[in-house]
Amino acid sequence: MKKIALHWKIMIGMILGIVFGFIMTTISWGKGFTGDWIAPFGTIFVNLLKLIAVPLILASLIKGISDLKDISKFKTIGGRTIVIYVITTIIAITIGLLIVNMTKPGDGITSETIEKLTAEYASNEKISERLAEADKQKESGPLQFIVDMVPQNAIAAMSDNKLMLQVIFFAIFLGISMLLINEKHAAPLKNFFDSLNEVVLKMVDLIMLTAPYAVFALLANVVVTSDDPDILLALFKYAAVVFSGLLLMIVFYCLLVLFITKKSPLWFLKEISPAQLLAFSTSSSAATLPVTMERVEEHIGVDKEVSSFVLPVGATINMDGTSLYQAVAAVFIMQVLWPEGLTFSNQITIVLTALLASIGSAAVPGAGMVMLVIVLEAIGFPADKLPIGLALIFAVDRPLDMMRTVINVTGDATVSMLVAKSVGKLGEPHIKEWDDHYEEVK
Numbered sequence: 472m473k474k475i476a477l478h479w480k481i482m483i484g485m486i487l488g489i490v491f492g493f494i495m496t497t498i499s500w501g502k503g504f505t506g507d508w509i510a511p512f513g514t515i516f517v518n519l520l521k522l523i524a525v526p527l528i529l530a531s532l533i534k535g536i537s538d539l540k541d542i543s544k545f546k547t548i549g550g551r552t553i554v555i556y557v558i559t560t561i562i563a564i565t566i567g568l569l570i571v572n573m574t575k576p577g578d579g580i581t582s583e584t585i586e587k588l589t590a591e592y593a594s595n596e597k598i599s600e601r602l603a604e605a606d607k608q609k610e611s612g613p614l615q616f617i618v619d620m621v622p623q624n625a626i627a628a629m630s631d632n633k634l635m636l637q638v639i640f641f642a643i644f645l646g647i648s649m650l651l652i653n654e655k656h657a658a659p660l661k662n663f664f665d666s667l668n669e670v671v672l673k674m675v676d677l678i679m680l681t682a683p684y685a686v687f688a689l690l691a692n693v694v695v696t697s698d699d700p701d702i703l704l705a706l707f708k709y710a711a712v713v714f715s716g717l718l719l720m721i722v723f724y725c726l727l728v729l730f731i732t733k734k735s736p737l738w739f740l741k742e743i744s745p746a747q748l749l750a751f752s753t754s755s756s757a758a759t760l761p762v763t764m765e766r767v768e769e770h771i772g773v774d775k776e777v778s779s780f781v782l783p784v785g786a787t788i789n790m791d792g793t794s795l796y797q798a799v800a801a802v803f804i805m806q807v808l809w810p811e812g813l814t815f816s817n818q819i820t821i822v823l824t825a826l827l828a829s830i831g832s833a834a835v836p837g838a839g840m841v842m843l844v845i846v847l848e849a850i851g852f853p854a855d856k857l858p859i860g861l862a863l864i865f866a867v868d869r870p871l872d873m874m875r876t877v878i879n880v881t882g883d884a885t886v887s888m889l890v891a892k893s894v895g896k897l898g899e900p901h902i903k904e905w906d907d908h909y910e911e912v913k
């Protein structure tokens with residue numbers, strides 16, 4: 472029998488999970504059962520992916536850099552990556568602003584809907600948490616994010632997934648220093664990281680064997696914990712605007728792949744699809760990172776010298792989906808609650824702050840909403856209306872988070888191809904299966 476491709480298996484798992492979730496919402500004990508007996512399998516899967524993120528970044532980045540032989544190449548890769556990331560993010564924000572201004576989803580929101588949403592969510596503790604987190608972020612100075620990148624303790628940095636940029640910094644520093652010493656002395660360390668890298672990629676293959684079951688659990692849980700469908704319907708137009716903007720981004724990436732790398736966009740989407748499906752199911756680009764790296768390197772053919780830098784950095788600083796969402800959400804909230812604030816200069820401020828905010832957003836579920844508060848505050852949105860503003864969009868945040876995370880991951884993969892192409896490092900795929908050496912140890 473022909474093997475079913477991984478992305479189909481994952482897709483079947485997702486659909487079954489959604490159907491199962493809906494059935495469970497109709498049964499009195501369904502929600503409790505799903506939470507107690509199904510959801511933990513999703514959590515275990517996400518934990519496994521997070522577990523290997525730090526060793527993978529370390530090993531692959533150190534290997535990538537120490538293979539370079541020439542530091543100037545790293546400067547070229549680094550410079551191009553950052554420039555392309557900033558450009559794609561600005562394009563994403565601009566697309567968001569254009570469609571939200573053209574379609575005006577805020578105009579259809581009645582005062583009853585506002586009241587209903589406010590009553591339901593304005594004092595929700597998750598909203599208060601996001602507001603408090605935004606306050607904390609705001610207090611820091613303009614250079615704080617650079618200070619935050621430099622760890623004072625490498626082991627402490629590696630022990631916290633939120634400190635991914637610190638791990639990246641340490642790995643780059645170590646890799647560059649390895650290039651600068653005698654090859655003979657660097658060799659043992661290089662072999663160690665080479666080997667660690669191979670092993671961790673095998674761990675990704677093994678974890679992915681469970682992906683179809685894990686996405687079942689993740690999506691069943693999303694369905695049983697989601698909100699009342701009536702409320703979702705009221706926000707349908709807003710959600711549709713975010714969704715169409717995100718779709719346009721996919722088209723944009725496909726055009727880049729076609730015209731710049733000269734590869735088929737359909738092939739690109741097919742090869743990257745397991746990472747996209749996981750991004751959708753987990754709402755976290757950080758948790759998806761190991762899979763994105765495996766797909767981009769083995770299935771698309773981007774050399775590790777490029778992918779090992781572009782992808783981890785992208786997972787933390789390049790969030791095209793999140794920034795598009797921030798632009799649409801900010802303008803939507805203004806259309807409903809503060810139309811007088813919709814000036815041209817405020818929209819330009821949105822471009823700049825959404826750009827910085829998407830760089831600063833953590834790659835975890837719901838992070839985009841925290842930064843949205845900062846974007847709104849930057850344009851002088853009335854503070855007393857902030858909780859109401861967030862209440863307006865809260866009900867659809869989770870599905871939109873799932874979708875924007877897909878775009879975040881696809882954007883990173885696209886940019887890694889562009890950078891690889893520009894430095895002659897886009898080669899042929901070399902797929903490794905989990906059981907390539909299984910016979911030898913069976």
Ligand code: ASP
Pocket residue numbers: 754755756757790792793832833834835836837838839840872875876879
């Ligand atoms: N969940 C998104 C990510 O991990 C971030 C966000 O937009 O909330 O990429």
